[in-house]
Amino acid sequence: MYHCDRKxxxxxxxxxxxxxxxxxxxxxxxxxxADTGKFMAEGVVRKLDPENRKITIKHGDIKNLxxxxxxxxxxxQETVNIDKLLTGDKVLFHAxxxxxxxxxxxxQGSP
Ligand SMILES: [Cu+2]
Numbered sequence: 001m002y003h004c005d006r007k008x009x010x011x012x013x014x015x016x017x018x019x020x021x022x023x024x025x026x027x028x029x030x031x032x033x034a035d036t037g038k039f040m041a042e043g044v045v046r047k048l049d050p051e052n053r054k055i056t057i058k059h060g061d062i063k064n065l066x067x068x069x070x071x072x073x074x075x076x077q078e079t080v081n082i083d084k085l086l087t088g089d090k091v092l093f094h095a096x097x098x099x100x101x102x103x104x105x106x107x108q109g110s111p
Contacts, residue, residue: 038106039064040092045085046071055082055104062095065102075103082107 039062047056058071074095076082085091094106 038094043091045087045089075101077105080107
């Protein structure tokens with residue numbers, strides 16, 4: 001039963017040396033932290049369509065989407081501001097597949 005398992009786990013943790021408990025916690029916490037690190041893809045702006053909240057980008061590999069480099073249209077999430085962007089600008093962006101569409105959720109200029 002769940003309650004018993006939990007008791008067992010607490011006993012188990014208490015018998016371990018503190019250092020190994022720390023290592024154990026890191027093993028649990030690190031993947032969770034790594035998960036929040038967003039992959040930022042590189043790209044060059046090819047076309048801006050602010051009225052339709054769309055942008056065409058020639059992008060490099062997008063690891064989180066298992067996508068190789070290509071030129072394609074993305075939707076822009078409401079929070080993404082493209083007012084200062086110009087065609088030809090280099091950008092770093094994070095894209096996700098939302099409801100079957102590729103949506104940029106974060107975008108920043110790249111030096
Ligand atoms: Cu693509």
